[in-house]
Amino acid sequence: MNQLKDQAMLYLIISILLLYKEISYASIGTMLITSIVIGMIYLIDNQKSTCVLVVLYFIIAMLEPLCCYYLPVLFYLCLQYKYPLLIVASLPMDILSFADATFIAKVFLIPMLLLAFYMQAGTKRRDLLEQKCKELRDTGEEVTTLLKDKNRALIEQAEYEAHVATLKERNRISREIHDHVGHMLSRALLQTGALIAVNREESVNALLAELKNTLDTAMNNIRESVHDLHNDSIDLKEEVQKLIQNYQIYDIELEYNMEDEIEKNVKYCFLATVKEALTNVQKHSNATKIAMYLYETNTGYQLTIKDNGTKEPACISDGIGLTNMQERTEALNGVFQATYREGFQIYISIPKQDQKDRKG
Numbered sequence: 001m002n003q004l005k006d007q008a009m010l011y012l013i014i015s016i017l018l019l020y021k022e023i024s025y026a027s028i029g030t031m032l033i034t035s036i037v038i039g040m041i042y043l044i045d046n047q048k049s050t051c052v053l054v055v056l057y058f059i060i061a062m063l064e065p066l067c068c069y070y071l072p073v074l075f076y077l078c079l080q081y082k083y084p085l086l087i088v089a090s091l092p093m094d095i096l097s098f099a100d101a102t103f104i105a106k107v108f109l110i111p112m113l114l115l116a117f118y119m120q121a122g123t124k125r126r127d128l129l130e131q132k133c134k135e136l137r138d139t140g141e142e143v144t145t146l147l148k149d150k151n152r153a154l155i156e157q158a159e160y161e162a163h164v165a166t167l168k169e170r171n172r173i174s175r176e177i178h179d180h181v182g183h184m185l186s187r188a189l190l191q192t193g194a195l196i197a198v199n200r201e202e203s204v205n206a207l208l209a210e211l212k213n214t215l216d217t218a219m220n221n222i223r224e225s226v227h228d229l230h231n232d233s234i235d236l237k238e239e240v241q242k243l244i245q246n247y248q249i250y251d252i253e254l255e256y257n258m259e260d261e262i263e264k265n266v267k268y269c270f271l272a273t274v275k276e277a278l279t280n281v282q283k284h285s286n287a288t289k290i291a292m293y294l295y296e297t298n299t300g301y302q303l304t305i306k307d308n309g310t311k312e313p314a315c316i317s318d319g320i321g322l323t324n325m326q327e328r329t330e331a332l333n334g335v336f337q338a339t340y341r342e343g344f345q346i347y348i349s350i351p352k353q354d355q356k357d358r359k360g
Contacts, residue, residue: 006119007038007076014069014112030066033057034073041077054078072116079120185219236267240274240294247278251289258296266301266350269328270294276321277305277346285309285344300334300351308343 015031037057041050054074061067192212199205237256244252274292281287287307295302322338325346329336334350 006123007073010073010076010112010116010119011035011038011070014073017069026064026066030064030070033060033067034070038073038077050077069112072112076116076120079117181222185215185222189215189219234264234267234271236262236270236294239267239271240292243271243274243278244292247282247290250281250287253289253291255291255293255295258294258301262296262301263352265332269332269334269350270301270303270348272328273303273325273346273348274305276325280321281307281309281344284311286311287343300349302350303348304345306343306345310343312340 011034034057037053041053044050044053054077057067057074058071061071189212192208192215196205196208196212199208236258240254240256244254278290281290285307287309289308291304291306293302293304325338325348326336329348329350332350333353334348337345337347339345339347
């Protein structure tokens with residue numbers, strides 16, 4: 001764009017000087033011929049065609065002295081397209097044209113050629129600086145994007161570590177309650193039962209029986225709370241990664257895209273399926289690679305396990321392991337599929353829904 005502006009400025013200056021010298025059919029024809037040649041050069045935009053057009057214009061300039069006025073524009077084009085041979089070849093043509101030119105053209109031609117060279121050099125430096133600025137801007141944007149991605153990854157990692165720490169603390173609390181409070185309540189229940197057995201007074205036995213019922217209720221409530229804490233403390237991704245660590249002889253690819261809060265029945269179903277699937281690969285397949293995908297959508301949870309084994313099973317529906325997987329999935333109103341196509345594949349989809357809508 002800058003080079004086009006330079007050429008337009010050169011052309012305008014030369015045209016004004018030419019028309020100021022004389023307004024004739026020859027001067028107007030020269031302007032039109034020059035415009036046509038320059039327009040064809042930009043339209044064709046081909047090195048060989050450009051060379052031919054420039055040489056043709058030099059020949060016209062030797063025949064029509066007024067064309068010598070526009071030689072700086074053609075010289076600028078030669079510099080722009082970086083045609084060294086054409087630039088060198090244009091010098092004798094400039095000299096010949098210069099020899100045939102009028103005195104005014106001779107006085108005018110040299111400074112305009114120098115101006116064309118200066119404008120081309122300046123534009124080239126400006127374009128180079130603009131290109132460097134653009135590269136620096138693009139590099140800066142890439143670095144900014146990279147830093148944002150790393151920052152996002154660090155935040156996600158920190159959130160995940162905090163979530164894991166929370167789950168571990170829940171697990172520790174559930175163990176503490178089970179090991180200490182649960183044992184103390186069990187001991188109190190045994191002591192209360194012993195007192196009821198040895199005591200002979202009916203009024204005291206009634207009080208002891210009420211105490212035993214209270215302790216039983218407390219024990220059941222604590223047991224349920226401990227189970228809930230333990231279930232919530234299971235991190236599905238971490239547990240799947242632990243299972244994968246036991247099968248390092250395989251090249252296992254894991255893609256996990258699920259939220260932290262997952263229904264406990266789905267966790268148990270997926271963990272049992274992964275464990276059973278890895279065991280089946282080890283026992284029955286000659287696979288070397290296993291792909292495992294766990295995804296959460298707006299409506300449910302999906303698990304896909306695929307290997308590259310070449311041993312197609314005689315009957316896919318047989319096997320206690322596959323039957324257990326299917327029963328667990330269907331108990332959660334899910335869909336279970338086991339297929340073989342260039343490897344054995346297990347697919348499970350479980351919808352998100354309330355526990356009261358589940359079977360069993």
